[in-house]
Amino acid sequence: NAGVTQTPKFQVLKTGQSMTLQCAQDMNHNSMYWYRQDPGMGLRLIYYSASEGTTDKGEVPNGYNVSRLNKREFSLRLESAAPSQTSVYFCASSEFKNTEAFFGQGTRLTVV
Amino acid sequence: QQQVKQSPQSLIVQKGGISIINCAYENTAFDYFPWYQQFPGKGPALLIAIRPDVSEKKEGRFTISFNKSAKQFSLHIMDSQPGDSATYFCAASGTASKLTFGTGTRLQVTL
Numbered sequence: 001n002a003g004v005t006q007t008p009k010f011q012v013l014k015t016g017q018s019m020t021l022q023c024a025q026d027m028n029h030n031s032m033y034w035y036r037q038d039p040g041m042g043l044r045l046i047y048y049s050a051s052e053g054t055t056d057k058g059e060v061p062n063g064y065n066v067s068r069l070n071k072r073e074f075s076l077r078l079e080s081a082a083p084s085q086t087s088v089y090f091c092a093s094s095e096f097k098n099t100e101a102f103f104g105q106g107t108r109l110t111v112v
Numbered sequence: 113q114q115q116v117k118q119s120p121q122s123l124i125v126q127k128g129g130i131s132i133i134n135c136a137y138e139n140t141a142f143d144y145f146p147w148y149q150q151f152p153g154k155g156p157a158l159l160i161a162i163r164p165d166v167s168e169k170k171e172g173r174f175t176i177s178f179n180k181s182a183k184q185f186s187l188h189i190m191d192s193q194p195g196d197s198a199t200y201f202c203a204a205s206g207t208a209s210k211l212t213f214g215t216g217t218r219l220q221v222t223l
Binding site: 042090100106 | 121144146153156157161201207215
């Protein structure tokens with residue numbers, strides 16, 4: 001089983017460009033999450049989807065949008081990238097709330 | 113606002129020693145407290161987790177101690193090994209389906 005798969009692994013964007021980070025899980029999990037990881041800040045929740053068809057804002061949602069395309073896929077979109085969005089982005093999934101969350105390998109995004 | 117505070121930021125322990133990482137939380141609605149381990153270039157992976165109905169949970173060399181009244185929990189790594197060198201994150205969640213993470217502790221185990 002692949003678990004949680006993120007694409008791309010690396011990306012460089014120019015300020016103002018847009019892009020979508022893709023995430024898919026093959027564990028039939030209900031909940032999916034997008035986090036960003038910055039040095040000294042830990043992992044901060046951007047958006048999450050408790051179940052198919054629902055999405056909610058996390059701690060740092062500004063500048064991002066999400067789509068829960070189906071039970072397997074949860075994408076994160078940057079409409080107009082800013083240097084402050086330079087970070088490592090992790091997608092995660094869990095079967096239910098308060099159960100083990102499985103993380104993808106991450107996407108390292110640089111905005112110049 | 114930081115709902116889960118983690119310390120220390122970094123830790124150096126000799127092989128065979130005990131590594132201790134502490135976390136404190138504010139939200140009394142939290143009822144799930146996991147610890148994640150992350151190696152460079154990888155995503156975090158669950159190490160061990162506890163719920164507030166017990167004060168301690170042990171899995172191999174890893175133990176979580178939980179103090180509900182003080183709103184604190186800690187990770188103890190016994191007989192620390194070089195392979196334990198990684199970044200450790202505590203986390204907490206409650207009724208909402210979202211984990212709130214601490215800022216992480218970089219552990220280095222020296223020979």
